[in-house]
Amino acid sequence: SQQGEEDPQALSIQEGENATMNCSYKTSINNLQWYRQNSGRGLVHLILIRSNEREKHSGRLRVTLDTSKKSSSLLITASRAADTASYFCATGPGGTSYGKLTFGQGTILTVHP
Amino acid sequence: DTGVSQDPRHKITKRGQNVTFRCDPISEHNRLYWYRQTLGQGPEFLTYFQNEAQLEKSRLLSDRFSAERPKGSFSTLEIQRTEQGDSAMYLCASSFTGGALDEQFFGPGTRLTVL
Numbered sequence: 001s002q003q004g005e006e007d008p009q010a011l012s013i014q015e016g017e018n019a020t021m022n023c024s025y026k027t028s029i030n031n032l033q034w035y036r037q038n039s040g041r042g043l044v045h046l047i048l049i050r051s052n053e054r055e056k057h058s059g060r061l062r063v064t065l066d067t068s069k070k071s072s073s074l075l076i077t078a079s080r081a082a083d084t085a086s087y088f089c090a091t092g093p094g095g096t097s098y099g100k101l102t103f104g105q106g107t108i109l110t111v112h113p
Numbered sequence: 114d115t116g117v118s119q120d121p122r123h124k125i126t127k128r129g130q131n132v133t134f135r136c137d138p139i140s141e142h143n144r145l146y147w148y149r150q151t152l153g154q155g156p157e158f159l160t161y162f163q164n165e166a167q168l169e170k171s172r173l174l175s176d177r178f179s180a181e182r183p184k185g186s187f188s189t190l191e192i193q194r195t196e197q198g199d200s201a202m203y204l205c206a207s208s209f210t211g212g213a214l215d216e217q218f219f220g221p222g223t224r225l226t227v228l
Contacts, residue, residue, distance in 0.1 A: 043156070045216055099146075104155050105153070106155050
C-alpha cells in the first residue's frame with residue numbers, strides 16, 4: 001500500500017518559475033527520499049533527507065522535512081522544460097524494514113518553455 | 114555504464130505463460146530490491162535481498178512470484194501462470210549498506226504486458 005500522498009497531483013508552470021510539491025506520510029521513518037521519473041522510464045534519485053534533518057539543498061532543489069507533521073516538501077527553483085517529469089517521495093522506515101521504500105502516488109510536473 | 118541494468122526492457126506474453134526478468138545491480142551493492150509500478154501509481158515494494166538472502170517479501174508477492182539472487186550478484190524475478198493483472202513495470206534497484214545513506218539506484222525497468 002502507498003505510504004503517503006503527494007500534493008498536488010499535477011502542477012503546470014512556466015519556465016523560470018518555482019515548483020513546490022508536498023508529501024505526507026503516515027508512519028515513523030528513518031529517511032525520506034525524492035525521485036524523478038521521466039515518462040515510462042526508471043527512477044532517478046534526487047535527494048535524501050534523514051529524520052533528524054529539517055532542510056537540505058542540492059543545486060536547484062530544496063527539501064524540508066517536518067516529522068511532527070509527517071510531511072515534506074520539494075522546491076525546484078528556476079524550473080526548466082527538462083524538469084518536466086513525475087516526482088515521487090519515498091519513505092524509508094525505521095525498525096527491521098530498514099531499506100524498503102514506500103512511495104507516494106507522485107506529482108506530475110509540466111514546465112512550459 | 115555501471116548503473117543497474119534490467120533485461121528484457123519489454124515483454125509481451127499471453128495469459129498463463131511464465132516469464133522471467135533479470136536484474137544486474139551496481140557491482141559493489143549488497144542490497145537488491147524489486148518493485149512493481151502500475152500506470153499512474155508510485156512503485157510498490159515486492160521483495161529485497163541482502164547478498165543472497167531474501168530478507169523481506171510483500172504480501173503483493175503471491176505464490177506465483179518467485180525471486181532469487183543465487184550468488185549475491187544478479188537477481189531473477191519469475192512470474193508463473195501470468196494474469197492480466199500482472200501487467201506493470203517491474204523495477205529493480207540496488208544499494209550499498211556500508212555507507213551512511215541507503216540511497217537506492219533504479220534500473221530502467223521491464224514493462225510486462227499480459228494479453
